Amino acid sequence: MVLINSETHQAMVTRQRIKTNAKRGGLLAGIGGLIVIGFPMLVSTGMNSPVGFQIKEGNVITSAWLDVPLPIYNAIYVWNIENPAEFRRGAKAKLREMGPYVYKQHRWKEVISWGRNQESVKFWALSSWEFNEERTVGTQKDKITMINLPVYAMAAVVRGLVEKLPLSFAIAPVAFGAVNVLFMTHGEGLLKEMTVADLVEGYPFRILDTIDVLTKPLTWFGIKLPDTGMPQNKFGLLHVKNFTKGGPYEVYTGQQGTKFLKFISYQDK
Ligand SMILES: *[C@@H]1O[C@H](CO)[C@@H](O)[C@H](O)[C@H]1NC(C)=O
Numbered sequence: 708m709v710l711i712n713s714e715t716h717q718a719m720v721t722r723q724r725i726k727t728n729a730k731r732g733g734l735l736a737g738i739g740g741l742i743v744i745g746f747p748m749l750v751s752t753g754m755n756s757p758v759g760f761q762i763k764e765g766n767v768i769t770s771a772w773l774d775v776p777l778p779i780y781n782a783i784y785v786w787n788i789e790n791p792a793e794f795r796r797g798a799k800a801k802l803r804e805m806g807p808y809v810y811k812q813h814r815w816k817e818v819i820s821w822g823r824n825q826e827s828v829k830f831w832a833l834s835s836w837e838f839n840e841e842r843t844v845g846t847q848k849d850k851i852t853m854i855n856l857p858v859y860a861m862a863a864v865v866r867g868l869v870e871k872l873p874l875s876f877a878i879a880p881v882a883f884g885a886v887n888v889l890f891m892t893h894g895e896g897l898l899k900e901m902t903v904a905d906l907v908e909g910y911p912f913r914i915l916d917t918i919d920v921l922t923k924p925l926t927w928f929g930i931k932l933p934d935t936g937m938p939q940n941k942f943g944l945l946h947v948k949n950f951t952k953g954g955p956y957e958v959y960t961g962q963q964g965t966k967f968l969k970f971i972s973y974q975d976k
Contacts, residue, residue, distance in 0.1 A: 779811070785806050813837075830957075852898055908943050
């Protein structure tokens, strides 16, 4: 349904695979596999670095490392469901590819602290995205009919949690019943009509405003939903990462004979 990638070649390969899957009618079965988000690696894993490269306050490499000067373009392809009414009644989805909708990514870092003798540095990695009209085919106002991704995600999370419980066969109907009622009362269905801007920059997932109602019956069974990671209770492919801090990461600086950018820890692990 949706594909984000910064490398065109890789995007082509995956698009082909998605098209093949879609043609086989495996749309629902393959939901998990239909979303590919190809963010480039944020941390080097200690390749043989050029001698003398160091992360050190004030040098040129460090400025480029802190605020990545290369423009990175994320291309998003959307597969519009052309026959929503029939699809709801069980027919195969007719899909039309739209896009790419291109967003320019800006990446930067915020230093949290330096290790002893500046041998290491700990930092947050951040990204933001701006729509890029020139490289886009279509507009942000294009109307699309899509699988309602947060509903699927939530249903999948609840299913995963329920399956881990003892007596899950008895609990499942109750838990899924509660979730279904929630979706219905909030007018959330399997499909959703929206604009491309909604999909990428976020649309409100109102269930989260009343998440306590959902979690209450689930807590009776010891189910605790993980943090959804949806700022302002909005779901959007890039919205969820726009200006959010990733990490903390910790790497060696190359000072004191350490290896330049060699990975030490992620989220303090
Ligand atoms: C990210 O946030 C900026 C500033 O609020 C906004 O202009 C931009 O449209 C946002 N991008 C996305 C993809 O949500």
